[in-house]
Amino acid sequence: MKDSFSVRDTLVVNGKSYRFANLTRLGERFDLKRLPYSMKILLENLLRHEDGVNVTAKEIEAVANWDAKAEPDTEISFMPARVVLQDFTGVPCVVDLAAMRDAVVELGGKAAQINPLAPAELVIDHSVQVDVYGSEDALEKNVAIEFERNRERYSFLRWGQKAFDNFKVVPPRTGIVHQVNLEYLARVVFTGEVDGERWAYPDTVFGTDSHTTMINGIGVLGWGVGGIEAEAAMLGEPSSMLIPQVVGFKLTGKLGEGVTATDLVLTVTQMLRKLGVVGKFVEFFGEGLKHLPLADRATIANMAPEYGATCGIFPIDAEAINYLRLSGRDEAQIALVEAYAKAQGLWHDEHTPHPEFSTVLELDLGDVRPSLAGPKRPQDRVLLEGVKQSFHEALAPLTSKRNPKGTPTFEGPIAAVQASKDGERFELKDGSVVIAAITSCTNTSNPAVMLGAGLLAKKAAAKGLKSKPWVKTSIGPGSKVVTDYLEQTGLLEELEKVGFYIVGYGCTTCIGNSGPLPEEISKAIAEGDLAVASVLSGNRNFEGRVHPEVKMNYLASPPLVVAYALAGTLDIDLTREPIGIGSDGKPVYLKDIWPSNQEISDAIAGAINPAMFKKNYADVFKGDERWNRIESPEGEVYLWPESTYIKKPPYFDGMSMQPGTVEDIHGARVLGLFGDSITTDHISPAGSIKKDSPAGRYLISKGVDPKDFNSYGARRGNDEVMVRGTFANIRIRNLMLDGVEGGYTIHVPSGEQLPIYDAAMRYKAEGTPLVVIAGKEYGTGSSRDWAAKGTLLLGVKAVIAESFERIHRSNLVGMGVLPLQFNDGENAKSLGLTGREQFDITGLAGGESKEAQVVATAADGSRKAFTVKVLLLTPKEREFFRHGGILQYVLRDLARRKSA
Template identity: 75%
Template structure:
């Protein structure tokens, strides 16, 4: 490695000498004290990776001379220290590595060169579903079903654990990847031994889940990437990025009584979405950090994807050290973290002058009020006092087709008491008569049919989890209980959570209200909410009801939580419990009672809400380092179920033709070592014409597979019964299933069909209405390339590699949108799909595009073009318009020319085995 600026020095800590790249030495030539914390981490990364090829002295100078207000236009290469995976995206990553080993053999190379070159840790947390709930055996029953469903996947991962170097697996029933990362995997400062010498450097991470940013709360720079980018990083490829702008967010004061970290993060999310931080770093600072526990910081950092930023980072300070000590990290590491942060100018002290920022926002945390977000986007914050109004506006829109003649002023004219759910006594709102376990009731619009304490965002936070337990205790003492139509579930983020809830005596209190443990995983937040009771499903269908879920998650996009639930609200864990008691979102909890107590008097939310002091006291007396040490002592070992799974041996995976979970993907079929030029796209047809906010959930759903969908028909044809379909997410290792699920979300609206819901399209020139997959296959048979057209924020949501992989396998050559979410745009490039954007002020509607056109996209000039003209000819005549080519860096042009990142990496390794072996060593 090069050292153009002579920054190599040593740091002596704990009786050991560490080689570091000194920012202080660099500061003798550049004014780096003014740089944000996150920029200093990028700068150190460049200093350490400087090789004159991937990283040059010019890149280091560009970051050292960073101009806060300048629009990003300078490319740098970033190499994370490690990669963290979850199983939905991790399984296809390992599938791709196994496929690359096969392809390497065919290209005449050494397959054992295909390994992660830096630590890669996979946490199995996305596979458990809430099949069973509401009793003490639910955890065990769901675990049994999980292992039965996922036997093939887990066997494959165990093969990967044995065959691949630098790859570890955290087995099921341990926790959610981001919480395990926070509580155990993160190092904050990494150490590495080379040839008998020790090196120290910042912990940085890429994750195959967009909420990897949660670790930013601990001062670790990292963000979510697509699986293909993660694989490239594992294979030693730096990630090309533009030097970002950094938005400073100053926090003042402290949270008031009754407000939670969830309320704070929803407020922050709304503010940053309004400001606009897509593609930018967000960095938190200010005297308010003194009053913000690490868990609250992690909660805010977790939701960086929801406010649109690449990361939302907090600096290292005394609270960081407190958390490392609390979570049982070795004292030697804690000493090293402090010494390293101080010597590198990365230590935060309240009252010190803050860094230069591209823009600055302020929030007095004392102004935060109890809030939810919904009914279908996490950035749409709603004050608790306004939820009833928000619901009523939403349900009017949802049910307009059902009651087109019902005036808004009549629909909610008659509210009030009674035992019915939702719009009590409102006529003509439909009513479904239901009975569960001998208890009869009326089901109406607005009924909360799912109340789930779940997801990494909030179950990492002891304050909100203990608050939920205390509220449940207080409610049970007054004789309140969850309504019978509510599916209740508790999915903690780690085993530690269960321990402190038990120690506090609050787990049994939650169980009194139906919140029994269902599993340690993401569950409801990713659509693994499991089936509703048949009686409830029938009631919803019979009345065409617009029902709701309330969950302590981070995502509530259409069709994500449950196919039968049209409105979804994000809330803090204690509010989840409160809404389970009320049983409806058609209530103002600030003025209306949740229910009637056992003494016959109304019980209001304020009557059972625990005080901040009580919550703090419970945290102090229940949580300590021993809990973490005990639960993470054997984190990679797994339970008896995991260790009983048989797995194959050998460097090359033996693919099973009969498997419907694991299949050798076709990415490298017919591949050679030679590459051609970037070709123009001729005579393309439109596969889908979509509006704004098309998410990766819309493009590549993770939930249930419908039996009459192309994926369902494929599985039935392979002898799989619908009861054993599992989810799209669990079958990401099989391209035949996943390509059939692409654009198959039941809520996606294709404007070629007038906006009707469902994954269908019009095939041209026949005019036939077909499932999108079936249309794509017909186009492929006729050798017709495809384009997808969309509006703003295309590809928001979870960073699903299959949203790009499936798009490519359908034959889509380009996506034309008003704007893209950062990760999805990058993923499209990584799979050889060209992202193009309309010019500002233009879109499909303004240009008169209706989807029957034939597209000519010419003038790409082997990737050199920044703009190209498109000619679209259809029934409305010829349309000519200019679009921007979103190949943003020279490296992205190279990837696109190769057909994606994986073919590029494979060619490099096959051509230069000695270089690859050197890197591996």
């Protein structure tokens, strides 16, 4: 390790000595006071990893002299202190590592060379589904179903826990990864041994879930990456990135009466999406920070992917220290965090000068108003009083081609179908709320909104209100601490009175694990082709994500989730119309049951203490009896039994020590032509598998009954299922087809309409390379590496889009799929592309060119020529691409070290 700037120093805290890279010393040569907090974290990372190869003095100087206004063009390397994974993305990571052990042995190395060098912790939180709800035994029944459904996956993870060093698994029924990370896993300041010396350095993290940014709320720099990038980091490969711009978000004032952190984050999301912060850091500052509890900061940080930023970070300050103490952290660790932050100039208080930013936005917290977001994007904020109008505006296009199977009645544009459940008859209408879910770490980590929901439920129950019979209600806490404080305050019982019971500890509805609707409800929706709705306290509401039968989805605070369950419809203005009729026969309005800020503060003050956290995290990696009963194999190398869940992937088959070359593409056909905002949910859905889909037919051929299909998310360890599910979202629209919804395309030579997988396999048999064409924000949403893996396995060589979301572009590069961007002002429509042309993409110059030439030749021989930008942004990315992907690069490097 080099030390070109002589910054190595010693910090003594409570009698213990730590080596550290002293930013204050570097500040004697550079003006570091002008740097944002996040830029100082990057700078320290470079100083500590300087080796003259991956990190040079020139890169350190570039960050120290950061130009706030400059467009990013300087590459640096970043090495996170640790990696966190959730099971939907974590299982394929461990599958890849197991396959890499096989491959490295074939290349002449040893299996043990494939082993995490950075600590990796996986939290199983995405597997529980809401199969049972509305009863005291819902939790136990859902857990039993979860273990039965996922036994093969869990057996594999237990093998990984034993086979890999530096890898731990938090078993099911514990919590959501980001809340567990915030409440327990985060160190804020990390310690570790380097060359025989004990070092202290900032806790930084990569996570295989885009909402890893939640940890930014406590001053930890981290963000979501695809599984392939996370695997590389685990194996000691630094991540290549451009020095980012940093947007400052100034907060002033304080939130008003009746306004929640959810309302705030939806406002922030809308503002930052409008500004445009993709690829940028966002940093919050200003006097308003002193009025934001840590939980509110975590809520804002959590939704950085929704506003498009790489991260949304808050500095370390007294509030962060208070939270560490509240959550039961060790006092010695708390002392180290405070001492280190102050020694490094990372501490924030009212005397801290504001740094320079690339751009500054400002928000007076007092201007925030109660809001929801929907019906299909997190940035589409709607004021509470505007939800009814929003619903009606969204309804028209959904019902314009209505084809009811039954005989619904109509009230103007609203259709209604008679239905019944548990002996109670009612009308199910357009806009009926059929799912109301208190879900997602975004909000379940926040005591103010959780206790607020409980207090609202208490007041509603006292007036005789309860959820409407057609509403599927659920609570999926992000940790057992939430259950403890809801029970201690008596508010869990109050939530149960109005229909909200705990259904599991995990992401549930937020990730699409909402489970089936009651049969009577599904039948009524189908009969009337009804446009029904969900209201959830999640962070994502993309089309087809929450439930395939639900066409409108709104994000809301937990208290508003309860309110809409009581109302049972979106066709209501809760600020003016009664939410229901009380037991006394009088109308009840939302204002009658909404808790005051003081009531919520009083509930928090008496509800939460460090003992709760210490109790629930004392044996967090141990698991319960169900977990420990699961049998798992032994040994360094996995034996790959016959399974429809876990299968050896094909990425390393036939791999040699020599990398390939980046070739021009000739004679390509378009697999899909898509519009704007195609999400990773569209590309690789996480939800249910239809039995007549390519994936469903494959599972049936393997003897799997449709009732045991589970979900795409749960089957990410099997490439045969996942490649068949690529572009299989029920709501995706391929513009090559006229008005057809779902994963279909045209096999151009024959003119036949086929499922995308079937067409891709036909093209593959014909030796035809494929491209995908799309609009703006391609790949927005989850950091889903299968959206890139599936694209590769379908035979797609390049994706041409107007713009890419950061993580998905990186994932495409990491899998060897070329991301190309239309020039400004150009797109498929402006160029007159139909998707039925044949494409030649030339001028790639072995991956070194920043521009490529595209010629699209139509059936009549006419040609359209245009240029596109080649989005291989750094020398390291170009190197990865030549190797066929980042994992192949790492694998060859490890095998080469062994042979040397």
